[in-house]
Amino acid sequence: MIQQQTILKVADNSGAKTVKCIKILGGFRKQYAKLGDIIVVSVQQLRNKSKKTSKVLKGGVFWALVVRTKTQFKKRDGSFFLLSENSVTLLNKQGNPIGTRILGPMPKILKKKKFIKFASLSVGLI
Template sequence: MIQQESILKVADNSGAKTVKCIKVLGGFKRRYASLGDLIVVSVQQLRNKSKSTSKVLKGGVFRALVVRTKKRYKKRDGSLFLLEENAVALINKQGNPIGTRILGPIPKILKKKKFMKFVSLSVGLI
């Protein structure tokens, strides 16, 4: 579960390496975000190789989609799956992804939540 001040990895190639959660969207007093939720983030670090070609700047404020969390999730068939890290993909104001690839797998829950643009950019589904 993601909350304010959480440090997250960026799972796309937008140029950001780590971001900090500013606000969880989707309700007046909502505290936690899980898979498929939207949050507002601030860029903390940029990737070293792409500082000149980066699509984002340090300190920039963006919306992001949570694509991986450490929390366990139970599927309908009874199996559990657990991911290693908390990661997000940056999006613009129209809801389109900023990056052109999503690194690492993403869960099938995002496909059910109508985020097909992110599913098509990812390497694989869990």
């Protein structure tokens, strides 16, 4: 579960390396974000190689889609799956991805939550 002040990895090639969660969107008292939720983040670190060609700047505020979380997620058939890190992909204000690739696998759940564009950009689905 992701809450405010959580440091997250960025799973796309937008140029950001780590971001910090500022706010969870979707309700007045919503404290935690799960897979497929949209949050507001601030860029903390940039990738070394792409500082000049980066699409984002340090300190910039963006929307982000939660792609992977460390907490267990239960499928409908009763099985669980667990991912190794908390990561997000950055969005612009229209809800489109900033990066052109998503690094690492992405859960199939996001494809069902109407994020088909992200599923097509990812390496694989689990």
